[in-house]
Amino acid sequence: MFNVLKESECAMAGANEQQLREELERLRNENEALKSKKGRGGEITFKVSQKGAVSVYGMGRFPVTLYKEQWERLLDRVDDLRKFIAANESELKVK
Numbered sequence: 001m002f003n004v005l006k007e008s009e010c011a012m013a014g015a016n017e018q019q020l021r022e023e024l025e026r027l028r029n030e031n032e033a034l035k036s037k038k039g040r041g042g043e044i045t046f047k048v049s050q051k052g053a054v055s056v057y058g059m060g061r062f063p064v065t066l067y068k069e070q071w072e073r074l075l076d077r078v079d080d081l082r083k084f085i086a087a088n089e090s091e092l093k094v095k
Contacts, residue, residue, distance in 0.1 A: 042058050044056060044059065045057045047063075053067045060095070
């Protein structure tokens with residue numbers, strides 16, 4: 001009925017508990033660091049996707065992925081995009 005632990009088993013259990021607490025604290029700190037890094041104004045990064053497209057990370061929850069030709073077409077019209085945003089400012093939301 002009762003679990004009787006030897007003195008050496010108690011010492012090992014205490015050591016394991018201490019290791020678990022240290023690991024938990026390390027993971028909490030790592031999690032907080034990642035959360036603060038992803039906050040507003042976080043770093044924007046670029047990667048080549050598996051299919052050969054350009055993915056932009058850091059804009060939102062999911063990456064923005066377009067192929068090279070699509071990015072070039074969009075970048076060629078950056079002035080038009082800025083004008084469109086300015087003209088529709090009252091309807092647009094900020095995240």
